[in-house]
Amino acid sequence: MKITSFALKNYRRLADVTLVLDDKTTVLVGANNSGKTSCIGALHTFLKSPDNLKVRDISKLNWKTINQLGVSIEQKFPSSEDMEALSVNLASLLPSLDIEINAMANEAYKVRDILPDLEWRGGAICVRIAYEAIDISKLVREFVDTRKVVLKHNGVSLWPRDLCDFLEKGQNLSKFIKPKHYILSKSAVPSVVEFGEEGKSSVNEVLQPFKSEALKKLIRVDVISEQRGLGAEDNAEQKGPYSEKQRLNKLLREYYDRILNPEDFPEEQDLGVLAQQQALEKGFTDRLNAQFDSPFNELKAMGYPGIGGNPTVEIAAKISGMDALQKSSSVRYRFNKEDEEFLPESYLGLGYQNLIYLTFRLLEFRDKWMRVGKSASSGGNVEEQIEPIHLVLLEEPEVNLHAQVQRVFVSKAYDTLRKHVDLRDEETTKDKSEYQTQLVISTHSSHIIDDIDFKDLRYFRRNDANTSITMDHTSIANMSELFTKAKDELLFVKKHLKLTHCDIFFADGVIFVEGQAERLLVPEFISKHFQGLSNRYISMLEVSGAHTHKYRALVEKLGVTTLVLTDLDSVDSNGESCFPQENLDQKTCNDTLRLWHPKKELLDELVALSKEEHATISQGASLYVAYQKSTLISERKVLSRTFEDALILANFENEFFQKKSTLKTAKAGHEDNSKLLSESLFNYVKGLKKGDFAFDCLFHLAENEEKSFNPPEYMSEGLKWLQTQLSPKG
Template sequence: MHLHSYRLKNFRRLKDAHIELADDISIFVGSNNSGKTSATQAIYSFVTGGKDRFSLYDFSSSCWQEFEDAGRIDLAAPLPDGFALPSIDLDLWLEVAASDLYLVIPLLPSTAWEGTSVGIRVSLRARSSTDLIRRYQEARAKGAEQSGGLPPDSLYAPWPRSMTEYLQRELKNEYELNYFILDRTRFDKDYREIGEYSPDELGGEPGGGTILRSLIQIDNLGAQRHLADPNPEAGGRSEDLSKRLSRFYKRNLSQRQDDHTALKALFDSEQALNIHLDGVFKPMLERLSRLGYPGINNPQLKIMSALDPAHVMSQDARVHYQIGDDEGAATLPDSYNGLGFKNLIYMVVEILDAQARWASMDNRPPLHLIFVEEPEAHLHAQLQQVFIRNVLELLKVDGEDGSIFGSQMVMTTHSPHILYERGFKPIRYFRRRKVGAEQLTEVLNLSAFYQSQPDDRDFLERYLKLTHCDLFFSDAAILVEGNVERLLLPVMIRKVAKTLRSACLCILEVGGAFGHRFKSLIEFLGLTTLIITDIDSVALIAQPEVDNATDEEFEEFEIPTDAEAVEEEAPLAEAQEDANEVPEAAAPAANTKYGKACLPSETGAATSNQTLIKWLPGKLTLADLRSASEEDRTRELHDGAKVRVAYQTERAVTWSGSTETLCGRTLEEDFGLENPEWSQDVARRPLGLIVKGGAANPKALAKGLHDKVSKKSFDKTKFALAVLTEAENDWRVPTYIRDGLVWLKDEVRIELEPVVPEEILKAGEIAEGNEA
């Protein structure tokens, strides 16, 4: 038996969230304040605690307005059918094998029940909605009556000023936990109720709470593990690792209580220690007496040893760290070890302790659910991976393989290294949503993506392992063409979109050939994304004879084979007919094309960039790419998330006294055209963009830049580093990147732009005119 999933309603930002769990380990990820901790706290509070664990602040924000509206109801008029105040509901769905069926008999909806899913609902709801409203209105009327003598201009209002204020104090008295049996046949595949459904209440003895706790034991290892710091002035709460290990000994390990040799040694030590304590504390006690203690009838102070043989480990045993292996090796107390290792030891001891206590329980629940928050605290990357790789070994109990007892672990993390080690399947992604003014969260099961996207999943999983998994913790993503864009993007953001520096951005280097492979994952996550890629213009050619061609002479790329793609190919048909086609028997597949790199200005040019062809804007020819509208380049996902592509666009380039409308084929070429005077200055020789012999006009400059960048000898990384050394100089960000970053800045608005008064702007314009 294991917990298959649970649904939370009206709990904080989890207004209606369904969370599926793996039968061994599940990993909750998402950006900060996305509800990961709330998802663990809710189930922990419902199962292990009671109504006293909840407060009004646990209700979703939309419920507060419902409470206020209910407080104004006229109880003299009949209430609508089915009226009820908001409740917080938890639906738990257990997956039960036939051999475990006897464990859940109280939860079966009928004697005709078939299947493997058993459900129970725990609901924090009003004892009586009508009586609650009446008591609130009476309390409000009484307060108004008692404060009637106050001056009429007084701003003071007696309690309760509102229904929510009343519930802040009275929720524990007005609300209670109710338990219901759920029938799986009345729910759809997503575990949502079908139609009007009123589950049967689980009443009688032993009661729903007792039944639930007899099935599930929950332990929680919180994120705030306050380990002792060697600096006594560090302040804050702390827990000495030695004390933690002592508690573990006290709870779980066999203790020596009949060894009289050891007891005699303790007795002798206690006597000697008492004599010592009398001596060392005597001066302090004498000084205390001069301050008036002990006075008349006050007891005397005596400092004595507390060497209790039954509790010696918990009181006086200390953890030490030994340096070296010989008998004379030095030892250090536990506070002198690093916080990372102390955290690792602490987590292991806590998990083993939880497992040992569960294994030794009377009437032991068959399912043990362990929540671990942020295990990565103080651990370096490799140690995080070692922990997550081996943590399931800690859950094994000797001799219980194949028994009715089992453990599940749920982990919340912000560590991409933990995701690296575990892959997609255990990930549960908490995606933040905004519906109106309300902040909500939807939980996505990455194992569903893993099963539904076999073509892309393996590539994406391997790629994210080779780079990083920051995608799951970001406010937005930027997919870039290559290393140059990745290096320069922070500087470009600082130049044209400063407020993006406050956003959590994931910058992934994916290239034009593979960027489209991220389409399914980005759309599944619903993550706002900017794609910065190259136009990669090519002149289409017939299939080359491989024996007479080199990889540098042509590019092979694919285009979709659907009807839309055929229509896009139509303008190229004439060019293809004029080419020297190979014999029909050796013709390439219909979706394979070949091209040679060319300037974007060349007539009939196409793009070989798979992102532009297969994702956005879904165009093949450069003519179509140039005419693509803003709508063509942008795609709405859901809940306001969007994807936009940015590639080189034509604009006026002025050089040697003439102006042409041009764009570059790659970032380096376009950068040179955006900054012609700056990049061609002899002082910028390290960029590698200076055209030998100069260029007579903008077209010649574009041709010269293309020839330089296309050479094998051109070092793109050197170019990027050279630009970085000039980061503070007055070079301009290429237009297509600037427009994309400005778009993203408006979509992910965190900082407010500084507001410049209109008169200051006018003064600046006048000053510029005077300087000119």
């Protein structure tokens, strides 16, 4: 049994998305503010803490419509007949979550409480958690009565301004709006629900209510938030910013420490107590370290303590008045088992603290799920069945972890959750099917996805408002659709990204460049001439024109704004490289220009292409393909074939290039019309080591901050387009 998908509606940016889960690990990626954290938050709210829902969690698009409902009921108090329609319309604007579970026929006894019908013989089961008004009449009456008081003080802004404002204050939302659970099946019969001037049409959905406990018996949910607060006191159990219990506890600890603590300047009557305390501490410490021996060994699979003298971890029991008040044990670090010296917990770096914290949380989740040790009796009913599905939500594990540890941890996290005799066969290391673990990770780290199969990625794609969703929203691209059976081009993309960097999955925009020279100098052009792009998150990938088009499927799936800086790559009728000339039926050998955009092969057509035609929409992704065009030198057109000769032409009078005798001769030949400049530059570039050329240019620029090169015109046009595309709206 496993969860196959979540369909979420009306939650923040996630107005209408479907998250397809992998059998084991699903990794959520995307640019900043694309909705990854919102997705984790939504799953946690729906499945574990339903009272956490806030008015601001409702998609912004729906606030206005909810307030319009409030206005309509103020103008005309709805009749009992209208109440039901009002309730349905309000529910259609509130968050809902559809969960699809796939179970086998022999698991029918586990899912009996959510079966759609008695004819079910295995396969998909769909349930819905939907927030609805539990008593619409009471909600309407209290809102209208409250508004009447406000209207008596016209001209003064008082609460509530509207229906959203009414629900937002205090506990009103959780008082009137509660999640309801339904078994869901669909038919093709359309239905229309009307209230006032509002009309909603949808596919008729057959809903059978069921108790929320039935779902809790099937799915156990555990969460590790990115707000872990390492090094601070854990106030997770407190309901507010502080509590009297917390303040009293702190006061008693301080009083005991300062006034009563027998360890400070002990009197004779304290010595017996201290001797007993130390004997108890030793016995308890030995017992604790024996109990923790196995989980501490599991840390070694995560690469801790590693090499370089990292200290091992041990537990030290503290039995004293102070520790009794604190109700905690002390953690310390020892460098050598034979030594008496140790370091307190706070002395270890945040990276290792975080690694230890994450590992133990996963161990805790697994062991509580499997009812290991005392957790078997701590939950009340000892005979209660273990949930078939364990859903673990992990936010940003990379916090404070260096790159190598990130990769090791994530590759081992799922294995840690499965390391139990009832979950995995120790001999074959294969998972047992009775209990399913599904790990969902959100991350901003390209290092983490270096070691992850791309089919496990779910890309959160930011979208502008459109005809179907009139607000900025997110859609989720399922990378398994691309990479599950990847062949040829996508296999190249997968391998290339692994060998370079996977930050395309987190970027606002991507720039593809031809070679090392462009890779080194385009950032220089951006910092000097396009500073607006310096404030954007851009992924730059070095791929030749022969291969850039292979990224097309990925770019279109991601919908990421893309600039391709490529070369004209002219060839003659025999397919041999040649210096570019118009009106000679030359062609390009650049597959990106031939196969992706602008899908032209003749050099004359490429050179004649208007500036506007360089930009296009490639299956929803904004795309601009830039390549060399004619440049006027001494009032005559000159064509360049690659970046190097285009850079020289754009800076033809620059002393750096004019100091080179070959280029000085080429300039003279152009001026006296004895030799074509395109041919001279073609021959010059052909003899270059392009890496050396790029570094020579960089060394020249590094000599003096005032020195700079003009970017070739085709690059300027492309970067100008990209800067416009990535500029904030309005």
